[in-house]
Amino acid sequence: MSGARLGRVLALAAASSLVLAACAGGGGGGDAGGDVTSVKIGFMGDLTGEAAAIVIPPRNGAVMAVKEYNDKNPKVKIELVQYDSQGKPDQATSLVTKAIGQDKIIGLIGPAFSGESKAVGGLLEENKIPSVSPSATNPGLAENGWTYWHRVVANDSDQGPGIAEFLVKAKSPKKAFVISDDQEYSVGLADAVAKSFKDAGVTVETDKFAKGASDYSSTVTKVASANPDVIVYGGYYAEAGRLLKQLRDGGVKATFASGDGSLDQQVITGAGAAAAENAVFGCPCNIPSPDVTGTLKTFFDNYKKANNVDPAIYATEGYDAATAFIKAVEAGNTTGEKINEYLKTINFEGVSKPIKFKANGEPENNAIFVYQVKGGVLKLLGPAEEAKLEG
């Protein structure tokens, strides 16, 4: 009710800012060619809202990449403009209008989430502004026919099979138990995992519980009675931590695995370090742990120096998304259209993975990365094809 009214007010605000921007922009139409000395790239996502914890790291990654580039004193400098959408589609829409009309960005890193990406994709397309999202994983985004939209992470439908296939390879289970809460993401992931297990000839039993439930005794009873070799949970870290603790307390010892929604240190504090030990997580994200080597290690050290914390989820992807734009600008492209053409052919070794886009904007490399809890800390084992479980 009040949401609809708020939406209308925002739409009105967006429309009026568009008008203002159109007026203001009248004189500056000629800056597409000629001697451009600086361009603006936007970063959009939830910077202060409820899920800011997963948007701040890619923001930091993007800031790092741009700073490294500007420090080289290039011919065309890049200014990174940050837009705090709080993850809300309506807010993202008005911010994109402002970014295009007033700030004249020529590319956008983000939006971070799928909902807001869906809301602004058409607007970016119309205005010929290329976007590269570091973290929006909804599979449907690639099916809109957008040519200016890209992302550098694998989508949700790659994740379920990725996790299941990895577990089949690593544990050769006979029976799997797939659990989820009742949210869209959770159910989708759990269904995909269950399907892949069945395709691989693994017997699957399932259970679900309501979001926000705290007592999982009936689920624990079912799992204990089924006695599976592996357990996969689709859902977020708060529930995953509680569930894992109660499973272990209930005497269930099978390997516990989950997806990106649960990949957070809080799953370990929630479950307790002992119960969480050896738990496995799959994620389209590449989060370096302190023991990595090579370019990931350089990234890890630089990130830590700049931000005083270890790189967290989607930090490398934020860096890679920014690098894609930087390479385009370096190659002499200073308009949205030209950058987009460049992105179609881009091919470089990113920090998270090799970056190359398919025609629909999906990354060519849709690797799922595997993590395991070791000594109370999440440790990166590598891409699912190469990763080896330790115990």
Place this chain on the structure above:
Amino acid sequence: MLDEFLNQFLPSTVGGLVVGSIYALVALGYTMVYGVLRLINFAHSEIFMIGTFTSLVVITAIAPASPLTGFALFGVMLLLILLSAAISGGAAMLLEVVAYRPLRKKGATRLTALISAIGASLFLQELFALVVIPWLTGKAGRNQQSSPRLVDRDTVFTIGNAAVRTDHIIVVVAAVVMMVALDRLVNRTRIGRGIRATAQDPEAAVLMGVSIDNIVRVTFLLGGAMAGVAGALYLMEFENTVYNVGFVLGIKAFTAAVLGGIGNLRGALVGGVVLGLIENWGAIFLGSEWKDVIAFTVLVVVLMFRPTGILGESLQKARA
């Protein structure tokens, strides 16, 4: 199907009794306040939340290196229960003074008090998320907070294939002891007689020399203390809490109170345990995502045949 049921029946029963005991303790607060004031105190779920955080702070301060046993465990559990009961009880009294008494003095309608209750509930949640939890724990207020392990998960005995653990026994025994104590207090003491008199007929009670303000204060104190005990047991059992932990549990406890017969103390016990058991038994057949559906279907069916709940509204009935 039958095989599955037999396999899971006893473990589910144990789980149902544990969670049912916690529902019952929280339900007592709803039922007492309703009995005396005809008010559904929606902020009661936040009184429970305050109990869990009191226990979290105490356990974290004690920080047992390994789970406790014997007298140490008994002492710490007692401390936990008493402190949580005191803080929650105090918070409930404060809530009454701030959110309900001014309305009552002005003769506001029950609907007004209900809105005030919902407001107080949201206020307390946000106060904890934004101010109190970051101050207490130094962590983000909306994150789940975990406590160290206080009680080992040792199996004490088994019934069939169901393992009954130390923590299960503590929850059920503590809950039953608290409920018996409360029942005696209400049915055997002077202050209890005052509560019952006020519940039956506030005006006559005043004429007989009962101070309504005192009675209401004591009612909130007792109900809040029971929620505090529930909070302590919850934290010991699940070892996690969050600013909105009371939301779902509060709804369940309120359901338990209605199921047993709102206004009836023994009804709250029966309602809580029945709800916990039915949820877990139903989950065997249909899966745990159907727990809430099963629980509320049972509630509707019971209320169709017994509109006053399983045991009826006895706090108001003349049994002095």
